[in-house]
Amino acid sequence: MPNELFNSYMTGPDETGRFGKFGGRFVSETLMPLILELERQYEVAKTDQSFWAEMNDLWTHYVGRPSPLYSAERLTNHLGGAKVYMKRDELNHTGAHKINNVLGQIILARRMGKNRIIAETGAGQHGVATATVCAKFGLKCVVYMGAHDVERQAPNVFRMRLLGAEIVPVTSGRGTLKDAMNDALRDWVTNVRDTFYCIGTVAGPHPYPAMVRDFQSIIGKEVKDQMSAAEGRYPDTLIAAIGGGSNAMGLFHPFLDDMKVNIIGVEAGGKGVTDKMEHCASLTGGRPGVLHGNRTYLLQDDDGQILEGFSISAGLDYPGIGPEHAWLHDIGRAKYVSITDNEALEAFQLCCELEGIIPALEPSHAMAHVMKIAPDLPKDHIICMNMCGRGDKDIFTVAKHLNFDMGTLS
Numbered sequence: 223m224p225n226e227l228f229n230s231y232m233t234g235p236d237e238t239g240r241f242g243k244f245g246g247r248f249v250s251e252t253l254m255p256l257i258l259e260l261e262r263q264y265e266v267a268k269t270d271q272s273f274w275a276e277m278n279d280l281w282t283h284y285v286g287r288p289s290p291l292y293s294a295e296r297l298t299n300h301l302g303g304a305k306v307y308m309k310r311d312e313l314n315h316t317g318a319h320k321i322n323n324v325l326g327q328i329i330l331a332r333r334m335g336k337n338r339i340i341a342e343t344g345a346g347q348h349g350v351a352t353a354t355v356c357a358k359f360g361l362k363c364v365v366y367m368g369a370h371d372v373e374r375q376a377p378n379v380f381r382m383r384l385l386g387a388e389i390v391p392v393t394s395g396r397g398t399l400k401d402a403m404n405d406a407l408r409d410w411v412t413n414v415r416d417t418f419y420c421i422g423t424v425a426g427p428h429p430y431p432a433m434v435r436d437f438q439s440i441i442g443k444e445v446k447d448q449m450s451a452a453e454g455r456y457p458d459t460l461i462a463a464i465g466g467g468s469n470a471m472g473l474f475h476p477f478l479d480d481m482k483v484n485i486i487g488v489e490a491g492g493k494g495v496t497d498k499m500e501h502c503a504s505l506t507g508g509r510p511g512v513l514h515g516n517r518t519y520l521l522q523d524d525d526g527q528i529l530e531g532f533s534i535s536a537g538l539d540y541p542g543i544g545p546e547h548a549w550l551h552d553i554g555r556a557k558y559v560s561i562t563d564n565e566a567l568e569a570f571q572l573c574c575e576l577e578g579i580i581p582a583l584e585p586s587h588a589m590a591h592v593m594k595i596a597p598d599l600p601k602d603h604i605i606c607m608n609m610c611g612r613g614d615k616d617i618f619t620v621a622k623h624l625n626f627d628m629g630t631l632s
């Protein structure tokens with residue numbers, strides 16, 4: 223038992239979708255019946271063997287699970303302390319963990335008889351994963367994306383088009399990910415009958431945070447088995463990068479009641495967590511408020527206006543964090559830190575050079591924290607970090623920051 227207050231840290235949320243004072247269901251009356259129907263259907267699917275049988279089959283044959291657990295020997299030797307393992311979720315189809323969750327939601331959508339899938343995307347990674355699975359099942363796919371992001375993320379926009387998705391550039395509000403999510407919610411209310419809203423992280427109104435976590439928990443479950451096989455025990459420390467928090471929640475959740483396991487989430491510190499707000503560290507630098515149907519820590523100004531985060535890594539710039547993380551932070555079961563752009567860039571390069579793995583900029587944040595703490599830990603301390611995405615998408619960003627002129631190559 224974790225302590226005298228909780229029998230288990232794994233049973234949340236409660237019936238109202240709350241993790242302590244976070245989460246919940248702050249939605250309009252028009253949206254409520256849709257959310258309740260989704261919750262009912264998910265509750266049924268969750269305990270249905272055939273649902274998980276379909277998931278497992280596609281995880282194996284379409285996504286390529288289980289992803290390997292890899293002992294990073296040269297990195298470990300270089301750091302000279304703790305033994306570092308990487309959970310290789312960047313090897314999944316589409317190059318990141320997002321597809322774990324998208325598959326679950328789309329299998330659910332098909333059970334519910336919905337043939338039109340909508341999604342919001344910032345950097346485009348969730349949009350690509352959604353467009354991929356929609357193509358596989360022949361479903362219509364509409365992706366809402368901030369107008370500014372459509373310009374910035376041209377390769378992912380093109381990928382989604384190739385996969386047959388329709389992209390809707392969002393100009394309402396400030397044309398950011400937050401506005402794209404609001405427009406997607408509006409679409410859902412207008413097209414109730416045939417439409418399913420596929421959310422890309424552990425955010426949104428209940429049951430999304432719990433449902434997305436359940437689908438991503440395959441990551442932590444596999445680590446339990448793989449680490450037991452490799453080392454005969456669980457890791458001492460888990461580390462994962464946090465945008466909205468889905469890959470981290472997926473790694474952490476199966477370990478929440480294993481009190482010997484330290485849990486660390488890494489937020490994007492951008493140019494540094496100061497009051498200039500040039501970061502995306504919702505927990506370390508934000509305050510509680512309500513966004514996208516749930517209460518959680520948010521980046522906001524003194525008037526409660528939601529602020530656009532800043533990070534070199536577009537996948538980490540969600541202005542909030544999943545409510546379960548907000549709760550784990552408040553009760554102290556998990557610790558949250560931040561890593562700056564420069565620290566992440568350094569980790570990115572070290573990972574390439576020492577391990578032959580080009581990481582995405584998101585997990586480079588997790589690795590930068592590994593680099594900070596591993597040297598001071600004993601050699602029998604095991605760290606497992608989630609390598610949640612591959613870096614092909616980020617090479618142009620990195621080239622720019624390293625003043626490498628791609629033009630001179632041609």
Ligand SMILES: *Cc1c(COP(=O)(O)O)cnc(C)c1O
Pocket residue numbers: 318319320347348422423424463464465466467468469470537538582584585610611612
């Ligand atoms: C989207 C994304 C993230 C951030 O999302 P989470 O919900 O926090 O996991 C992190 N890493 C990669 C590679 C991503 O594509």
